[in-house]
Amino acid sequence: xxxxxxxxxxxxxxxxxxxxxxxxxxxxxxxxxxxxxxxxxxxxxxxxxxxxxxxxxxxxxxxxxxxxxxxxxxxxxxxxxxxxxxxxxxxxxxxxxxxxxxxxxxxxxxxxxxxxxxxxxxxxxxxxxxxxxxxxxxxxxxxxxxxxxxxxxxxxxxxxxxxxxxxxxxxxxxxxxxxxxxxxxxxxxxxxxxxxxxxxxxxxxxxxxxxxxxxxxxxxxxxxxxxxxxxxxxxxxxxxxxxxxxx
Ligand code: NAD
Numbered sequence: 001x002x003x004x005x006x007x008x009x010x011x012x013x014x015x016x017x018x019x020x021x022x023x024x025x026x027x028x029x030x031x032x033x034x035x036x037x038x039x040x041x042x043x044x045x046x047x048x049x050x051x052x053x054x055x056x057x058x059x060x061x062x063x064x065x066x067x068x069x070x071x072x073x074x075x076x077x078x079x080x081x082x083x084x085x086x087x088x089x090x091x092x093x094x095x096x097x098x099x100x101x102x103x104x105x106x107x108x109x110x111x112x113x114x115x116x117x118x119x120x121x122x123x124x125x126x127x128x129x130x131x132x133x134x135x136x137x138x139x140x141x142x143x144x145x146x147x148x149x150x151x152x153x154x155x156x157x158x159x160x161x162x163x164x165x166x167x168x169x170x171x172x173x174x175x176x177x178x179x180x181x182x183x184x185x186x187x188x189x190x191x192x193x194x195x196x197x198x199x200x201x202x203x204x205x206x207x208x209x210x211x212x213x214x215x216x217x218x219x220x221x222x223x224x225x226x227x228x229x230x231x232x233x234x235x236x237x238x239x240x241x242x243x244x245x246x247x
Contacts, residue, residue: 001029002227007080012090014041016190020219026054063116073123086124095151113158134178170235186241208243
């Protein structure tokens with residue numbers, strides 16, 4: 001198994017890409033902290049993993065709050081005694097036209113999508129440094145490459161910021177044998193893509209394979225980057241978009 005004896009934190013794991021990621025991690029032998037702001041849903045996911053014989057516990061955390069993510073890392077390490085993998089997956093993508101963006105919503109987007117990645121990577125990284133082993137995977141987006149297409153100006157800027165932050169952490173953590181990579185999905189069939197039908201249709205029409213991604217297809221790449229097999233990759237952003245954006 002790819003992740004045997006590993007302990008992983010996956011944020012935003014109560015549904016969508018994060019949910020599929022924790023299922024695959026558990027299947028590959030990891031003990032998983034299913035982290036989400038929605039504790040009821042996180043509990044359901046953890047229970048589903050345990051029902052199949054896997055190891056998982058739900059943890060409630062609003063990742064936009066640095067003191068809470070620091071406490072989360074302490075709680076996970078206290079429970080499992082180790083921490084090798086962090087997936088910064090939690091994110092929000094409210095579709096807000098330029099003229100309707102407020103300072104409050106701007107700050108919320110930055111805090112949930114970008115500030116969280118910095119503070120959680122640092123807190124988890126300090127544990128990984130001491131172990132001289134770690135894997136961090138951040139969720140970017142094709143929007144981070146292109147600027148976004150559907151009222152997602154600030155969202156896309158946070159996802160571009162993640163690409164840059166991935167490189168900066170990768171360089172600083174390499175001496176500690178910690179790899180830091182990111183994944184940039186295109187349109188994935190999750191709650192985040194719950195758009196009006198005509199917009200969804202045009203996204204699908206523009207895609208070479210004429211469909212959205214299944215969240216498990218993104219989770220497969222996250223699982224690889226979280227494993228020992230990724231040993232010669234760091235600072236990379238892997239485009240997982242069915243060919244919609246070729247860079
Ligand atoms: P989703 O909306 O289905 O799931 C996001 C999860 O994050 C939810 O369970 C939600 O409760 C949780 N969350 C939100 N705010 C939180 C907070 N403050 N603290 C803790 N948890 C919080 O979204 P998804 O499509 O699975 O997206 C997962 C990641 O992939 C996001 O970072 C997203 O930007 C990225 N992504 C998604 C797509 C797509 O098309 N769905 C494309 C590119 C990138």
